[in-house]
Amino acid sequence: MLNSLFTGPVFEMARDQLLVIANHLSIPEDERDWLLYPKRAIVVTFPVRMEDNRTELFIGYRVQHHLALGPAKGGTRFAANIDIGEIAALAIWMSWKCALADLPFGGGKGGVAVDPRALKPKELENLSRRYMQEMIPFVGPRTDVMAPDMGTNEQVMAWFMDTYSMYQGVTVPEIVTGKPVGTGGTLGRREATGHGVAFLAFRALDALDIAPATATAIVQGFGNVGSHAAMGLAARGVKLIGVSDHSAAYYDPKGLDVKALVAHAGRTGELAGYSSQATIAPRMLLEQPCDVLAPCAVERVIDADLARRLRCRIIAEGANGPTTPEADRVLADRNDGIFVIPDILCNAGGVIVSYFEWVQDLQQYFWSRDEVMDRLERALDRSWAMVVARAKRDGVSNRTAAMAIGVERVVKAKQARGLFP
Template sequence: MALTNTIYSSPVFQQACSQFDAAADILGMDAGLRERTKRPRRCVVVSMPVRMDNGKIEIFEGYRVQHNLSTGPAKGGIRFHHDVTLGEVAALAMWMSWKCSLAGLPYGGGKGGVIVDPRALSITELERLSRRYMQEIIPFIGPNVDIPAPDVGTNEQVMAWMMDTYSNHQGHYDPGVITGKPVSLGGSLGRREATGEGVAWFVKAYLQDLNIPPEKTKVIIQGFGNVGSEAALALYNWGAEITGISDYTGGVYNAKGIDLKAALAHIAQHKTLQGFRGGDTLTNEQLLEQECTVLIPAALERVITEKNAGKLKCRVLAEGANGPTTNEADKIISDRGDIELIPDVLCNSGGVIVSYFEWLQNLQNYYWTKPEVFDKLHRMLAKAKASVDETMKKYNCSRRTAALVLGIARVAEAKASRGLFP
């Protein structure tokens, strides 16, 4: 049963609930445990007055949703985006629960968001907003309660401001409250690349299963931000050809391959891909439908829908973003049977795994080299892939459902074992 009459009601939250129900049906979960496992545990809504550079006060609205606290502190990013909704944040928190569980991390799922276009803010306005958001949620977070991280629209600098705000409130330096920080403030080597590195690792692993060599691999990436660009570089260094990239301004396609160094240099100078002349200019929608070996949606949710799922011309669909494929599109892709789908809770789990490593290093005050971080990351990704593929065969279900079955079962077992506090 989907949660329709709640404060979280939205298309993306219903998408997450429907995915949960399909997995819970396979597990034969009873109604009481099902609802306990599905529903978000806690939601915080904050109103944040911020003084702008022109002296005026502007009020921003923000959220923090903690979906599950039964398996450890909540873990999940903070998103700054003009289209953020409470339902979206709740869905992302739910997916984080299953992602952490699937990877074997001692975390529950959480997510935060602020309704703002960060590109419209000056650096000083962004700092004031970042610090104000952290100030408002301090009663609900901490290294053993809830550990935020970067997401769309936030980065290492935003995490540094938030960590500093929390530490000043506590009266001492406390880096374990935030991951995705600069290395100079306790961040982990490899964290910036981790999500994209993980996406690339899964793409390579499944291409090898399909006996498709690097030199015959053409990759299109929708969303050339942190995740998309790092995945592109990792796959390019492996020997694949990147034929399409995009950001919110549009896409660029070149069947002969895009010069990644030139694209990255253009973005460093102009902040967007707009005006980059490395290929034909396409819309984001058109880019998704170009022929390729691997398609990586690495931007926002619900970009692959029932309208374009039948038009995809890829062999592997690797979900770098969270929830990029609607349930209707999922069915179409499953019925087609010619696309290997690597689901988000598996495919982009590299980020939260290395966030976990960062948290461990902060707690121990002992830091690892980048090769050590990536070696540990690859071992955990391989273990998760093997578990999902085994579960897929066991239940004769899709890879997404298999991943969710594993993640959900572990959370449900923890809730059942802990029982209900009177």
């Protein structure tokens, strides 16, 4: 039954990754399904009144992987092609990410099957509010705390918070994170994930004895994460030589103007139209030589075939699950030692600062941006040191080391709490 409910290539990828860790940690067979499958999976359908006065039906999801360490925590994405298997896989990865960062959360994830770009502003608001209304029986500041993801943003989170608060009769800012600062959001949240990607890329450059001023980078995906990663890399002297999103890809070994790219994407919502020169096929872009390759778009971008062709020194995984297990095996067999910063470490900046936002909302005491970013970098440094040391000690990949730390913490919490009769 479980195998028929949670299916698809993304879920199978999460399952395969956990199997590797379960074998590595010698987790008993009868405890593996308990670790893998979600505690709760919610599927809803709901009508939305469109601007032309017709009614359209949408399907929404929310998965809470486990609650052993605290409330579920994770983003909500609006994307045309999502299903319960993909959402479950993202919740599973969020579990290991939160545990690795030592946050008091279990993994959560949600979404609506819709292309948000096809919606008019009022339709997007109606859909956002109705989705949250359907989720109210299942979420709460101590149960499940939402955040933005692909296709959602600060405004959507403000609508979520307002809808939940109207039903409670009081303002409840801690029900979501990633809100506008004026509604209980935190300074630094918008750039947190991309900042973390760049910060850890510098840690890897230092580990490989590569000076940032001589380094080059290619960033795939130019949304919130990719654009801030590009800006963070450029701020310390790394030359951006390639960039892409769903609409276009550009490559210039002499370097691209990061500020101009960010300004163009901010005006138009995409990279298309930035230039008629330096265009390149998106997949070919990833094969170009560089020091840092930062996939910051979607899952399963680096497959086994592409892994054989990569000419980077470092992979900084800004996206969730950008490298398939088959690609991991190819990378392990290569003799040139590409340094992988795994997703549950590399893109953890967002959930770490989301935790800070949740804490600030609960206390109604807010921090300066400098304090937020200082705490973020110290948290990332702790996780980085643990992963690198564990990989060296056990003779395993950085991904195996990172996941082993996260899974161990969840296992210990579940074992300590035991099974409720």
